[in-house]
Amino acid sequence: MxxxxxxxxxxxxxxxxxxxxxxxxxxxxxxxxxxxxxxxxxxxxxxxxxxxxxxxxxxxxxxxxxxxxxxxxxxxxIQLQQWEEYRAMMEHGRAVLEGRDIGNQYGVSCPYCHATNVKRISVASKALHTAVFGIFSMGRNSKQWHCNHCNSDF
Structure with a gap:
């Protein structure tokens, strides 16, 4: 040393x-x-x-x-600021690995896994799902968001 x-x-x-x-x-x-x-x-x-x-x-x-x-x-x-920047960078990396953050512009997170890797379910997708599955797609059609991490709709 x-x-x-x-x-x-x-x-x-x-x-x-x-x-x-x-x-x-x-x-x-x-x-x-x-x-x-x-x-x-x-x-x-x-x-x-x-x-x-x-x-x-x-x-x-x-x-x-x-x-x-x-x-x-x-x-x-300066050292405290560097440590805070490092901590924030590591937290962001951890969030990306866990699927919680990919730059979600909606501000919505999955209520089940808390990931922010979500997308809006489009009207076209709902119409196609209704055409294929009929009355059985009504549960999904009432949802607005789809989580790409755990594949749930909410």
Missing amino acids: ALYYCDKCGHLWQYHGGKQDDICDICKNRLRPVPDEYFENPDFKVLLSKDMEQKLIRDLVLTSPNFDQYYFDNKDD
Whole structure:
């Protein structure tokens, strides 16, 4: 494990192994490894004490030519916004997989499976169904919507 910092926004990032992405998620600047002198125990390079973290920010971030006050002041808000966008994207993907969302323009959802993958039952479809099935199609003809996910009419 290793600890990295961004000299533009002051974001600290802990690398746990695997593929290392050396770009800051906040400001898209290149991350730099924290020098050994900022660790209380150089063999255990995981967490800094609050005093050492403040010293690192004071010595390496605030004096850097890359330092950006906007990113430094708003890094928590930017990260929260990124997490919200990621959460919304994942929820949308989950909804598409479950058949709940394909961009329904009607604002109608299936009362049985709650999918929004629905279509309006057309008059032509009702007439054709009546011509084929006669009196037995009256139950379906009173419905307005068809769910493409669970094939129910409502």
